[in-house]
Amino acid sequence: MSDDADLREAVRRLESEVDALHRRLDALEEATDREPTDRPSDPVASEAETGPSTDAPPPTDAEAARPTGPPGDESTATPESTAGGWTQVGDTQESGRDWELAVGVRWLGLLGALALVVGVVFFVRLAIERGMLGPLGRVAAGTVGGLALLAVGRYAATRRGYVRWGRIASGAGLAVAYFSIYAAYGFASYREAIGTPLWAALAAMTLLVGATAAVSIRDRAPLVAGEAFLFGYVTAYLSTEATTLVLTPTYALLLAGGLVAIAAVRSWSGLVVASVFATYAVVGFWLLDLDPPSWGVAVVTGATFLLYLAGSYALRRYDRFDDPLFRGGLVALTVSNGLFAALLLEISLLGLFAEPLVEGAGTVLVGLALAVFYALTDRPSVLHRHAGVPGRRDGTAAATSVVLLAVGLGQALGPFWTTVAGLAVVCLAVGLSAVDDAPAFRTGAHVVAVGVAGKILVFDAGDLAGFDAAEPLAALTGRPVAFALGVAVFYGLARWFAVREGSLHDAERSRKITVSAPYAAAATVIAVVGLGLELSGVGISVAWALFGVALLAVGLAGDRRGVRLLGVGVLGLATAKVFLFDTRGLDTVARTLSFLVLGAVLLAASYGYARTRADVDLGIDLPGGK
Structure with missing residues (x-):
């Protein structure tokens, strides 16, 4: 029995040593894979x-600078080859070298x-x-x-x-x-x-x-x-000094095609990204210096756009997505290609068609083309499935397509309908991301949502007409409806994201803040600003106080801490206005009404907290309490 035990012990020792060797080999392979090989930048x-x-x-x-000699010649040995304390000295000398x-x-x-x-x-x-x-x-x-x-x-x-x-x-x-x-x-x-x-x-x-x-x-x-x-x-x-209109765009397309062909054999993403700016710059100079026909600009722009889409697809075959420079280069390639193509195509279409309704068509066409490109690369093709290679999904193309679609519609529509179209694009992109499991469309929706919220607060607040009792129908395309739509859509999206939080990717459901919180905050800010623009005096204080208590009630009923905090914030804003402005800017009757409404609302809010959150220990010891 002792021999068997010794044998088992020896086998266990051998297995542990083999595992240790495997771990060291994996660590060396990872270190080798992290070394840059083809980074042109x-x-x-x-x-x-x-x-x-x-x-x-x-x-x-x-290596050429190091002395060499026969094996065993210690006079030519490098510090790394010696043992003991020479290793640290050798590292210092090597770093100095x-x-x-x-x-x-x-x-x-x-x-x-x-x-x-x-x-x-x-x-x-x-x-x-x-x-x-x-x-x-x-x-x-x-x-x-x-x-x-x-x-x-x-x-x-x-x-x-x-x-x-x-x-x-x-x-x-x-x-x-x-x-x-x-x-x-x-x-x-x-x-x-x-x-x-x-x-x-x-x-x-x-x-x-x-x-x-x-x-x-x-x-x-x-x-x-x-x-x-x-x-x-x-x-x-x-x-461009030549008299022919064909030479310059042909030359630029040949250069772009050569770089795209290189991308098929070398992962030199930096060269391809830099060439996007160079190619479109040459086409721009050709447009300014030689004034080519609009149809020619459209053809050259379309060919350049398709070439760089092919370049992006070719670069995605390389397994270098852990490299932030490589990943950032692919993002910059798709975004810059889409933006330059939309600009030049817009110029060419405006030259071909003089009607104002065509404005924004070029931007929309490029956005749709990027969406189609994403759809084609989203799933592995038949050839890829047989080869065992996954599809080369270009999420940046999907996100950029949403942004360009919203921008193109904004170019074609007026101020009010631009806001409506932007909100519709956000909802469409979010819905499409859920139906087709395409989170990249959702990323584009977030970008457009930021733009629409900024437009409502900065431009619509001053450019669109407010409510006028003499012309109530004008308000249907004015500021009140634009603000109301923004509030409704953003609160709806906040609710949508909160319900489907488990299906979002990691960046959207961070431990600190979820993607629903910014939408709810944006809706609250738009509502507060809208009430401030449409009302005046004591009406603003009353409306803010009622709005804050409504948010607080929803948050308490649904046990949603974020909504409760928004309600507390609005109530704090109403309180600050009453004490800092209403005490000086209102007459006695309005000032009295303002304080009475605020006091009642705050007491009601406090009662709601006390009733629904009685399980929370506030750490307050009242006199005479137990």
């Missing part, structure tokens, strides 16, 4: 990039590249002043020198392991070569001396940009690729 991330596959990966700058490399390689390299580019500019100026070489010789020298530096930088990054320095040198070489080619046409004296046509300069710059971008994608160098595409957009802007 962070220059430090490029140090982890590698070139084309070789027999062994090239060493990094830090990293800081030194960051300054010595990155910042000195960047400053050197900038100084080199500025030096080339001054060289061109000096060459012009002193007649050195000829215009063609200067352009050729600058282009060849830039290409040589570009090649040397790529060789250093991909073959020698000096990734940071190589990327910086490549970027400097690209800039020198690009501006040298640009000088052949951009400088009037060079253009006249060489006779450079615009198409030749555009073709040369396009060839340089395209080749550099292709090589950078192969080398996994997002910064160099981003610089190449930046020069590509500069070239697209320069193409």
